[in-house]
Amino acid sequence: MQSVHQFLTRVGAGFIGWLKSWRGILRFAAQAAVEAFTPALYNSATRSVVQKQIYFTAWQILPGFTLFAAVLSYVLIQIVVTTARDFGLSDYALEVSIRVLVLELLPLLTALFVALRSGAAINTEVALMNINNEIRALEEAGVDPMRFEFTPRVIGGAISVFALTALTSVLALILAYLAVYGFQLWSLPDFNRVMGQVFTPAAFVILSLKSLAFGLAVTVIPIRAGLEAPRMMFFAPIAVLRGMVRLFFVLMIIEVASLALAYI
Amino acid sequence: MERAPVPATLIRNLEFKVGLLLVGTLVLALAFLAYVLHVRGVFEPSQELILVADDAEGVSVGMPLSFSGFPIGRVSRLDLTDQGQVRVHVAVPLKSARWLRESSRFTLEKGLVGGAKIRAFSTNLADPPLPDGAERSLLTGDATQEIPVLVAKVKAILANVEAMTAGDSSINRALAHADTISGRMAGEYGVLEGVLGGPDKARKIVDALDRANSLLANLNGVSLKVDQMLVKADQRVFGAGGTMDRTDQSLAQVNAILADVRESLGKADAILREAQAAAANVNAITADVKGATTDLASLRAEVDESLRKVNHLINEINRKWPFARDVELKLP
Numbered sequence: 001m002q003s004v005h006q007f008l009t010r011v012g013a014g015f016i017g018w019l020k021s022w023r024g025i026l027r028f029a030a031q032a033a034v035e036a037f038t039p040a041l042y043n044s045a046t047r048s049v050v051q052k053q054i055y056f057t058a059w060q061i062l063p064g065f066t067l068f069a070a071v072l073s074y075v076l077i078q079i080v081v082t083t084a085r086d087f088g089l090s091d092y093a094l095e096v097s098i099r100v101l102v103l104e105l106l107p108l109l110t111a112l113f114v115a116l117r118s119g120a121a122i123n124t125e126v127a128l129m130n131i132n133n134e135i136r137a138l139e140e141a142g143v144d145p146m147r148f149e150f151t152p153r154v155i156g157g158a159i160s161v162f163a164l165t166a167l168t169s170v171l172a173l174i175l176a177y178l179a180v181y182g183f184q185l186w187s188l189p190d191f192n193r194v195m196g197q198v199f200t201p202a203a204f205v206i207l208s209l210k211s212l213a214f215g216l217a218v219t220v221i222p223i224r225a226g227l228e229a230p231r232m233m234f235f236a237p238i239a240v241l242r243g244m245v246r247l248f249f250v251l252m253i254i255e256v257a258s259l260a261l262a263y264i
Numbered sequence: 265m266e267r268a269p270v271p272a273t274l275i276r277n278l279e280f281k282v283g284l285l286l287v288g289t290l291v292l293a294l295a296f297l298a299y300v301l302h303v304r305g306v307f308e309p310s311q312e313l314i315l316v317a318d319d320a321e322g323v324s325v326g327m328p329l330s331f332s333g334f335p336i337g338r339v340s341r342l343d344l345t346d347q348g349q350v351r352v353h354v355a356v357p358l359k360s361a362r363w364l365r366e367s368s369r370f371t372l373e374k375g376l377v378g379g380a381k382i383r384a385f386s387t388n389l390a391d392p393p394l395p396d397g398a399e400r401s402l403l404t405g406d407a408t409q410e411i412p413v414l415v416a417k418v419k420a421i422l423a424n425v426e427a428m429t430a431g432d433s434s435i436n437r438a439l440a441h442a443d444t445i446s447g448r449m450a451g452e453y454g455v456l457e458g459v460l461g462g463p464d465k466a467r468k469i470v471d472a473l474d475r476a477n478s479l480l481a482n483l484n485g486v487s488l489k490v491d492q493m494l495v496k497a498d499q500r501v502f503g504a505g506g507t508m509d510r511t512d513q514s515l516a517q518v519n520a521i522l523a524d525v526r527e528s529l530g531k532a533d534a535i536l537r538e539a540q541a542a543a544a545n546v547n548a549i550t551a552d553v554k555g556a557t558t559d560l561a562s563l564r565a566e567v568d569e570s571l572r573k574v575n576h577l578i579n580e581i582n583r584k585w586p587f588a589r590d591v592e593l594k595l596p
Contacts, residue, residue, distance in 0.1 A: 051282045052275070059281050163289035170292055193335050196303040197326045204300060 021228060025246075029220045032154040035147065046152045053156025057118040058163050065113060069168035070175060072109070073101050077172075077179040094180045094194050101176070102169045103198070103207055103262070108255050110164045111214035114157065115247050119222045120240060122153060126226025127239040133231065150223050158215030165211050203262060210258040214251060221247040305338065310355040313337065313394065315370050315382070317402035320350035322380030323372065329354050331384040336360035339382070352402060354382070365391035372404045 035041050077097045084093035129135050129149075138145045173195075181187035225243025229235045301307065313329075325342060328335035337356035345351055356364065368386040375381075382402070428435045449458035453466035460466050501507050 051278055054282045054285060055275060055278055059285055062285075159286065159289075162293075163285055166289050166292050166296070170296065192303040193328065195300065196305065196338070197328075199300040199304070200326065204297075 021224075024228065025221060025224045028150075028224050029154075029216055031146065032151045032220060033216070035151040036155050041147060041151060045148060049149065049152035050156045050159075053118075053153050054160050054163075056121075057114055057157055058160035061113070061117065062164070062167075065110075065164060066168060066171065069106060069109065070171050073106070073168070073172040074175050074179060076101060076105070077176050081180055094176060094191070095198060097176050097180075098173065098194065098198050101172045103203060104255070104259070106168050106172055107165045107207070107211050107214060108251065110161055110168060111218055111251050112248075114161050114164065115218045115222075115244070115251065118157065118160070119218045119247055120244060122157075122219060123222030123226050123240045123243040124236065126150075126223050127229045127236045127243075128226075130227055130229055131231050131233055131236060135227075153223065154216065154219045157219030158212060161215035161218060162211050165214075206258050206262050210254060213254045217247060217250045217254065221250055305355060305357060308357045308359075310337075310357045311361050311394075311396040312340075313354045313356055313364065314397065314399045315352040315354060315402040316345075316399060317350045317352065317372060317404060318348075319404060320352055320372070320402070322374055323350070323352055323382065324379075327379070327382060329356065329370075329382045329384055331360075331363045331386070336363055336384070352382070362393060363389075364394040365389060366394060367391045368394060368400070370400055370402050372402050374404075 080097045080100070081090070081093040084090050084096065126135075135145050135149075138149070177187075177191050181191065222240075222243045225239050225246060228242075229239030317323075320342065323339060323342060325339050327339040329337035329339070337354045337360060339352055340355040341353035343351050343353075363386055364384060365386045365388065367388055368384050371383050371385070373381045373383060427433060430436070445458045448461070449455050451457045451463060453463055453470065456466040456469055457463055460469065499506065
């Protein structure tokens with residue numbers, strides 16, 4: 001009887017903790033979003049943090065990631081085009097590859113890439129700052145860590161994800177044109193027609209919102225996970241692990257939600 | 265990565281790089297937005313065409329309207345009328361509108377694979393162009409709807425084929441007969457045997473032909489004789505001293521006779537002329553006679569009078585002379 005009671009208590013406490021942490025994430029995200037649109041936030045210190053964040057998250061990985069995305073896109077487009085031709089559905093090859101790559105795969109891929117690289121780094125950094133009492137020190141020194149450390153990173157991360165998504169998507173579109181029509185410009189009207197069919201206003205809005213949500217998620221969740229960690233050194237890896245799993249989960253939820261919005 | 269705050273000065277051209285990335289992304293995003301608006305026909309003036317259909321299953325917004333396989337318009341809106349008909353609004357860019365004419369027809373085709381297709385057919389491009397907002401009916405053709413009918417027909421055809429190919433079918437019997445006939449044809453008398461049904465009958469025909477041949481030979485002799493006769497007749501008729509010669513002479517005599525006759529007729533003519541003159545005289549005489557006749561009448565009256573007097577006188581004498589009975593009186 002005692003053990004059942006303990007079990008139920010443990011389950012209830014776990015659930016309440018889980019709910020609390022999600023509420024914390026949402027509140028943190030809302031706070032960051034509100035601060036991002038507050039002009040008073042921007043001074044030389046925060047601008048420097050935003051710049052550095054963009055530099056490390058987007059600029060550093062730009063050549064490698066662009067190349068990787070280009071190769072992946074080209075291979076996928078070729079597979080789709082060849083298969084579609086085998087089934088006599090070449091008319092749909094371009095539309096299918098654009099939908100798969102630009103609307104779904106490339107934004108998700110960018111978000112995952114940034115999450116694995118910068119998200120993990122931010123998570124670790126914030127967890128260590130928290131464990132080393134640096135955040136409390138900042139607060140005591142009258143520096144708002146939210147304003148000077150976290151919000152600039154969120155802004156930088158969101159801009160980076162958006163920039164990488166835009167660049168790789170445009171590259172994928174060019175590659176799709178080349179793969180389907182070859183190296184000539186005469187089929188531009190056909191291509192334009194398919195683009196017009198794919199990029200309806202709804203699709204455009206969903207893509208933009210999704211990209212923004214991905215950008216917010218890859219920074220907000222790691223920061224929040226780092227802050228939640230108990231101030232003990234051995235909790236740092238656990239904080240990173242939790243943060244990354246949660247981030248992956250959120251990215252998938254955003255993707256599924258965008259698909260549901262677009263196709264259901 | 266960003267464990268220790270890295271001074272901004274340690275990263276070369278940090279601000280320029282970030283600025284380049286930001287501006288590049290912004291330009292790319294705006295250009296893409298403009299491009300999407302362009303390909304969606306926002307900047308292009310277009311005219312509207314309304315297609316009315318009973319059933320627009322498979323039609324969706326953004327679907328192309330194709331002409332000769334080229335997309336020339338796009339479905340912009342779908343709505344349902346109070347009568348339950350579907351109105352498909354198609355936006356046709358002005359530069360493509362020249363393919364649509366007053367006489368254009370529009371069809372909605374649904375294949376087995378792939379989506380529905382709206383097609384335009386313009387047979388006469390010299391017709392007046394289709395006005396903006398024109399309303400046309402959308403003819404629907406569905407390949408899948410005809411499949412059950414097709415299957416039923418194919419089944420009937422297969423049943424017929426089965427009946428045809430069965431062991432005791434008429435085709436098989438006809439083929440068997442053909443086989444017999446061709447077997448006979450291979451016999452001594454060939455095709456004749458096949459047609460007539462046996463060698464005896466064929467032999468009869470051959471015999472008949474033989475007889476006909478001998479008959480023809482006889483006829484040949486006959487015709488030779490007829491030829492000789494004809495030659496003789498020719499000599500008799502047309503030869504020297506033949507019938508024709510004598511006929512010629514007779515004709516000459518007839519001619520001479522005819523000349524005499526002509527001469528006599530001339531004389532008769534003269535006589536007739538004289539007779540005519542005589543007739544004129546006779547006329548005059550007749551007139552005289554008429555006058556004379558009138559005189560005669562009076563004379564007769566006088567004679568009658570005299571006779572009556574004589575008669576009266578005789579009567580007187582008779583009365584006075586009763587003895588003399590045979591009185592003879594001579595009239596003047």
